[in-house]
Amino acid sequence: MYVKIRTDGAVGLGRATEGTEEITIGYGEAHMIAAALEKLAQTARDYKQVYKKTTDVGGGNKIEFERYEDGRISISGDKHTYYCTEQEIRELAKLLKNLPPVQVAPASDYVDKTTPEDSVCLVVKNGGASAGLKITEAALLKTAVVSSLSSRYFDEHLVVAGRDLVVNRSSDLKWKLEVGGNPVKFTAYEVEALVAGLHNGILDVLMDFVKSMGSDDIADIRVKSHIQRIEEEVQKTMGEHKDMKKVRKNLSNMAKLILGGGQDADTRTNTFIEMCKFVYGDIEREFVDPLMDLLSAAFVVEG
Incomplete structure (x- = not known):
């Protein structure tokens, strides 16, 4: 069976279909479905479990897992049923446990997640310059940059827990971020990807914590x-x-x-x-x- 993260952020499960007949779950439910599948694979005979969705994606509100007396296994949900081997169930569980982070905006070359140290967990970078960010700083910088997009000139100085942050738009084409005195410059052709990168960086850090x-x-x-x-x-x-x-x-x-x-x-x-x-x-x-x-x-x- 295949596993995909759809453009709306939901997760689709299916086989030999382009999407109209797949089972749909929320991204945050993937680990719970994986746990149910692992239990299903470990049970030899005559087992049934019903999982009630916590999201409103798909065409139904529950998924049924069943292992019959003869050893067959089925997964049913959203008015569709798939019969699987035990090996397929184990592989499906593994895929769901190792989904990549959801990206809800275009990928960015300008923001990376880094190993957290003193709450600094992101790095904003461009043109050889870089600066470490806390997740809170990334949130405020994203807000400021978005606000600057509708301006011809913009300058905001923020002091967040003792750290200086600056967002400056000096012309139609030039932006500059400063974090603790470290400047990172961007052009109008790069700034939308910067916004996406800040958003996705925050998302990745949060989802790591949710999974924890x-x-x-x-x-x-x-x-x-x-x-x-x-x-x-x-x-x-x-x-x-x-x-x-x-x-x-x-x-x-x-x-x-x-x-x-x-x-x-x-x-x-x-x-x-x-x-x-x-x-x-x-x-x-x-x-x-x-x-x-x-x-x-x-x-x-x-x-």
Whole structure:
């Protein structure tokens, strides 16, 4: 059977079809389906499991796995059924466990993921120059660059947790990013790919963290515990401030969208960017740095 990541970010499973007869699951469900397939392959006879989808992709809301008395295996979903050998089931599970990161925008030559160190997990680069970025910085830089696209001149200086960031558009054709005094220059022909690269870089880092939460029976407990720690840090940072409860609730709700089931990678990424914009733009300045430090570490798998 084949496995594909569709242009809408969903995952298709099929055999000898161009797509109209495939079973469709959400990208974030792939690990859970893989676990169900592995269990199916390990069961000798007379076994059935029903998986209820956590996303609304495809033409149905469940997938059925069945092993019959005679050893045959079937996978059914979205009004389609495929019969498979045990070896095919194992291969399908392996493919689903090793899906590449979803790209929701054109690939970029200008942003790379790097092994996290002190929350720096991305590198923006061009023309031999480069600068390391935290995921929060990438979110704010993407926002600034997108804002600059509709301008003839743009200059924004951000200070995020003690690090200086600059986005400058000096003409119709020239952009410059500075991170901690390290300039990286771009032309109008490169800047859209830069935006895509920043988005995809954030996406890759977030999906690494989502995968680190696992897909076993206690994955939900890990997610809830992590969100609770974020809430506790917000309360610790803001204390008895009048806005503490509002900020804690907003960040908690967004963290649930980022880490919980049922969301595609693009939605998680956009939610994280909105989270960073909320903290940097809407919260009293005395709390911005510690909360940005919190977000820069809370969604990154440290190396």
